[in-house]
Amino acid sequence: MKYAIYQMEIIAGNPEANRQNVKQWIENVVQEEQPDTVLLPEMWNTGYALGELANTADRDGEPTASFLSSLAKTHNINIVGGSIGNQKADKFYNTSLVFDRNGELVYQYDKIHLVPMLNEHQYLTGGQKKVHTFVLDHVKMGLIICYDLRFPELSRQLALDGAQVMHIVAEWPAARKDHWKALQLARAIENQFFVVSSNAVGTYNGTEYAGESMIIDPWGTQLKTGSAKNTGTITTTLDLSIVSKIRRDVPVFASRVPEMYE
Numbered sequence: 037m038k039y040a041i042y043q044m045e046i047i048a049g050n051p052e053a054n055r056q057n058v059k060q061w062i063e064n065v066v067q068e069e070q071p072d073t074v075l076l077p078e079m080w081n082t083g084y085a086l087g088e089l090a091n092t093a094d095r096d097g098e099p100t101a102s103f104l105s106s107l108a109k110t111h112n113i114n115i116v117g118g119s120i121g122n123q124k125a126d127k128f129y130n131t132s133l134v135f136d137r138n139g140e141l142v143y144q145y146d147k148i149h150l151v152p153m154l155n156e157h158q159y160l161t162g163g164q165k166k167v168h169t170f171v172l173d174h175v176k177m178g179l180i181i182c183y184d185l186r187f188p189e190l191s192r193q194l195a196l197d198g199a200q201v202m203h204i205v206a207e208w209p210a211a212r213k214d215h216w217k218a219l220q221l222a223r224a225i226e227n228q229f230f231v232v233s234s235n236a237v238g239t240y241n242g243t244e245y246a247g248e249s250m251i252i253d254p255w256g257t258q259l260k261t262g263s264a265k266n267t268g269t270i271t272t273t274l275d276l277s278i279v280s281k282i283r284r285d286v287p288v289f290a291s292r293v294p295e296m297y298e
């Protein structure tokens with residue numbers, strides 16, 4: 037499966053400009069790279085202008101859901117749609133939407149863990165539904181959003197559910213860039229799955245984002261890493277056969293003693 041990741045500079049508070057940017061990127065990357073699956077970063081419609089969500093967030097996933105569905109179908113690609121600022125009833129969520137090649141919505145997830153350091157609790161509501169895997173091109177996959185990366189229980193749950201690829205969508209600040217890298221490597225190694233991440237670049241309201249979107253294999257090898265500063269496209273073809281090989285060679289899942297820690 038060939039991936040293309042968009043390491044994007046998000047214009048905070050301007051969803052229309054961000055949608056135009058994503059559309060242009062998808063059209064270009066399809067022509068130049070012919071990916072099977074593309075990945076976008078966290079909150080790419082609104083950015084972290086959280087105080088403006090009443091005017092900028094989607095309503096029940098629209099218009100982003102129709103926008104991404106149409107792009108997926110037109111270009112025959114899977115779109116792991118990062119996440120968006122999204123209003124449901126009178127609450128705001130950080131919501132991920134995943135579309136298959138037919139433009140069908142195959143997964144929807146609201147970020148569970150809200151970030152105290154970014155004051156998310158003041159503006160957002162945490163998701164109330166458990167994570168589960170979804171399937172794209174016959175491959176089981178999972179997705180978590182940014183701060184969720186610090187809670188290994190989520191990734192382990194998805195690995196136990198059979199995920200071979202874990203997506204991490206983020207606007208991770210440069211101030212904690214070492215954590216961004218180390219935690220992704222740890223999740224890939226301990227769960228023996230591919231980690232494919234998309235982080236933002238640029239600065240909003242004094243917070244600089246770390247970039248360094250990554251593709252890490254289940255052995256912990258960094259196959260590709262984006263720039264720390266610049267927007268760009270990161271591509272790689274995943275050899276999924278190495279998941280079962282590594283799980284055979286280092287049989288962590290067979291060695292678990294869940295009754296000792298669950």
Ligand SMILES: NC(=O)CCC(=O)C(=O)O
Pocket residue numbers: 078151153154181182183184186206207208209212215
């Ligand atoms: N957008 C985020 O979830 C940022 C997470 C973060 O800043 C951290 O975990 O550190």
